[in-house]
Amino acid sequence: MLPASLLLAKAFCRAAQSLRTNNQLRLAAIHGMRELAIHRRRDDDPDATAAALHDLAETYRAQGVLHKVVGCADEMLETYLLAHHEAGIASTLTHLGALMIEAHRPGAAVKYLNRADQAYGQLHDTGAHAECPTLLGRALWLSGDRAIAHRRFNRALALLIGTDDVAAQRVRDLVAQLESAQPEPEAVPEQPDQDGDDSDLHVWLVGRRHHLRPPDIQPDQRHRPEERP
Secondary structure, X not given: OOOOOHHHHHHHHHHHHHHHHOOOHHHHHHHHHHXXXXXXXXXXXXXXXXXXXXXXXXXXXXXXXXHHHHHHHHHHHHHHHHHOOHHHHHHHHXXXXXXXXXXXXXXXXXXXXXXXXXXXXXXXXXHHHHHHHHHHHHHHHHHOOHHHHHHHHHHHHHHHOOOOHHHHHHHHHHHHHHHHOOOOOOOOOOOOOOOOOOHHHHHHHOOHHHHOOOOOOOOOOOOOOOOOO
């Protein structure tokens, strides 16, 4: 078992980043998992755990394995939920929504982004909040709900105009791009959930704990929900 040393975690982080820069992605992932294991064991800083997950996700993205990137974001959300970290919850839900758009799952993206929008309602970060209705508008547009999408874009503009005109222009540019673009690749058909949860995403998340553990580390199971078969 690895010692719970922040200095060692930092060393693993730097090694992973260096290896990733040199395209040694398998070794980068191993070092990233070791860094993550230390933060899991300490279990005292959700932002540090989230940062380790984010860095590991960068390695997985370089490897082209989006389901592992989603798995990292899912554990990031779990970490913030357990810590009752409202800003982290809102930002991670937004990030998951963006990932679902990237994965051509606009229906799942809408679910995450609606939750993020509600979470941001408890905060006062206008700039960060504006990203959520922008992404939500895009997800709704890709789902075919263009009238509602326009309302979400207008909400984003209302949050940005007068405070961040550059970001507001990016929203306008996105709307213009969507209106003029060729049709997006057809989304994977999504069955509506019976209880309104995100069970339709299970295919993305099965085995995520397995992929985020180095072979010689015994994970701390205190906060780990039982996996579905």
